[in-house]
Amino acid sequence: MALHFEKAEFASRLARLTEKMKEEKLDALLLFAQESMYWLTGYDTFGYCFFQTLIVKSDGTMALITRSADLRQAKHTSILEDVHIWVDRVNADPTLDLKNLLVEMDLLGARIGVEYDTHGMTGRVARLLDAQLTTFGQIVDASYLVSRLRLIKSPTEVAYVERAADLADDALDAAIRLTKPGADEADILAAMQSAIFSGGGDYPANEFIIGSAADALLCRYKAGRRKLDANDQLTLEWAGAYAHYHAAMMRTIVIGEPMQRHRELYNACRETIEAIETVLKPGHTFGDVFDMHARIMDERGLARHRLNACGYSLGARFSPSWMEHQMFHVGNPQPIEPNMSLFVHMIIADSDTGTAMTLGQTYLTTADAPRTLSRHSLDFIGL
Numbered sequence: 074m075a076l077h078f079e080k081a082e083f084a085s086r087l088a089r090l091t092e093k094m095k096e097e098k099l100d101a102l103l104l105f106a107q108e109s110m111y112w113l114t115g116y117d118t119f120g121y122c123f124f125q126t127l128i129v130k131s132d133g134t135m136a137l138i139t140r141s142a143d144l145r146q147a148k149h150t151s152i153l154e155d156v157h158i159w160v161d162r163v164n165a166d167p168t169l170d171l172k173n174l175l176v177e178m179d180l181l182g183a184r185i186g187v188e189y190d191t192h193g194m195t196g197r198v199a200r201l202l203d204a205q206l207t208t209f210g211q212i213v214d215a216s217y218l219v220s221r222l223r224l225i226k227s228p229t230e231v232a233y234v235e236r237a238a239d240l241a242d243d244a245l246d247a248a249i250r251l252t253k254p255g256a257d258e259a260d261i262l263a264a265m266q267s268a269i270f271s272g273g274g275d276y277p278a279n280e281f282i283i284g285s286a287a288d289a290l291l292c293r294y295k296a297g298r299r300k301l302d303a304n305d306q307l308t309l310e311w312a313g314a315y316a317h318y319h320a321a322m323m324r325t326i327v328i329g330e331p332m333q334r335h336r337e338l339y340n341a342c343r344e345t346i347e348a349i350e351t352v353l354k355p356g357h358t359f360g361d362v363f364d365m366h367a368r369i370m371d372e373r374g375l376a377r378h379r380l381n382a383c384g385y386s387l388g389a390r391f392s393p394s395w396m397e398h399q400m401f402h403v404g405n406p407q408p409i410e411p412n413m414s415l416f417v418h419m420i421i422a423d424s425d426t427g428t429a430m431t432l433g434q435t436y437l438t439t440a441d442a443p444r445t446l447s448r449h450s451l452d453f454i455g456l
Contacts, residue, residue: 076115077316078229083152087133088114089222094131094392100183101175102129102215104190105198107283107391109219110137111317118143118149119392121193124167125160130178132418137260138171181208192382192393220398223388226412230318230388231437233416236274238435238446240313243268245322245449252326252456258283259404262298265311275314278395282310282323289325291421292380304329308429310418317389321416323433326454336425338375338430339453342419345369346432346451349417350384353436353443359405362417366401375421384417387435413438414446431455 091112110116114127115137125139136155147156152349157174159167175181185206189199206212212294226234231373247264252323268274280294285301289308299308305328312321327335345366363385366383372378386397399407401417409415418433432451436443 076152077233082227082229083114085227087129087135088124088223090129090219091131091133092127093218093222093321094186097186097218098184098216099186099213100131100210101178101180102186103127103171103188103202104214104219105125105127105193106219107193107316108223108389109188109191110151110393112223112354112387113276114151114153116147116153117317118146118150120146120223120424121389121391124198125193126171128171128175128178130180133180136174136178138167138174149451151267166201167197168205171202172205175206175209182210183211184211185209186213186218188216188219189214189432190216190398196264199300207243217398223359223397224386224399224407224413225410225412226388226437232259232284232432233287233316233318233433234320234437235390236388237313237315237318239448240269240272240274240315241274241311241320241322241364241435242313243446244311244313245309245324247456248309249326249454251309252301252328254305254328256301256302257298258285258300258307259298261307261309265309272313273292273315275317277312277314278317278319278390281312282308284308287427290424292420292431293430301328306335306430310433312387312395314395317391318414319387319390319395320414320435321387321395321418321433322419322435322447322449323420324454325431327428328456330453331453332426332428334426334428335430336445338421338423338428339432341370341373341375342430342432343423343451345419346417350436350443353409353415353417354438354441355409357409359401359409360403362401362409363405364405364432365421367403370421378421378423380420383419384415384433387416409438411438411440417444
């Protein structure tokens with residue numbers, strides 16, 4: 074089998090999950106998030122674009138129902154032994170197959186948790202699933218049960234995150250080597266992704282962000298490439314990915330002579346991210362991190378130009394996003410604990426002057442101050 078973890082680690086994760094299920098009085102859990110299945114069993118696939126679910130009973134019994142295309146994938150990449158296939162056909166309703174399997178597993182009348190808030194659960198599937206489970210005992214939303222357990226990384230997971238961070242640094246090195254007037258965004262993007270693949274990394278869970286000139290103010294990927302002007306700005310957000318674990322970074326590189334506004338916005342980003350480091354530790358919450366971000370940005374008159382979130386938890390994620398559920402936004406009560414991998418980003422888009430500035434890196438939390446996972450400094454990059 075192609076497992077990224079020892080079986081003892083999977084056993085420990087299952088024990089943590091079943092203990093939490095018993096606290097929540099859940100007889101079973103239906104996992105639709107691919108990252109939940111991967112974390113719990115090693116199952117590695119992009120087959121979640123079709124219907125599949127992993128059933129976990131409170132006694133630790135597990136069964137996967139998926140398509141025939143993923144049978145060997147499950148057998149080869151996971152510890153799963155009980156794999157059931159629903160058949161592709163006209164008007165297929167795999168939720169009926171799931172219902173029959175739940176009955177076979179003696180779960181009729183049970184209290185069942187469902188991961189609804191995930192990319193592996195479409196609205197149509199949710200409606201079909203709810204209709205099939207009306208005869209069961211009680212269906213509850215358990216969307217965040219496993220994702221909260223995944224917040225704390227094991228030593229092996231930490232090692233994977235650190236390797237991902239090395240690859241992210243390699244990608245920045247590759248970008249800096251090519252960035253100059255006349256450089257093509259296509260070459261820069263290709264070099265960044267090549268550095269990660271050449272280092273043994275994976276596809277990221279979402280596209281890298283690359284944009285220059287006016288597009289440097291965007292914080293999403295868009296199609297299209299351009300060549301850099303003699304005076305330009307280039308915003309990059311990317312992640313090293315290793316065994317699906319991500320370490321993200323973000324920078325705005327200034328080509329040619331920086332404007333005074335670039336310097337002003339950079340100073341605000343640097344001051345804010347360094348202030349956040351003082352609260353990115355146990356005894357504080359995700360909401361505290363955002364409050365620090367908002368206070369400093371707003372005091373500098375940047376309320377209109379900042380975002381309403383300034384980072385999030387990272388881990389093993391699958392398309393379409395490397396972002397975890399837990400984000401730095403107002404009022405988030407999630408406590409910060411040791412061994413969390415957290416991406417902090419400062420994003421300022423001044424549309425009034427057409428000026429962009431970003432600064433971001435991934436940290437590993439400890440019992441005290443956070444540890445940056447990048448070998449690069451936070452210094453201004455001008456080329």
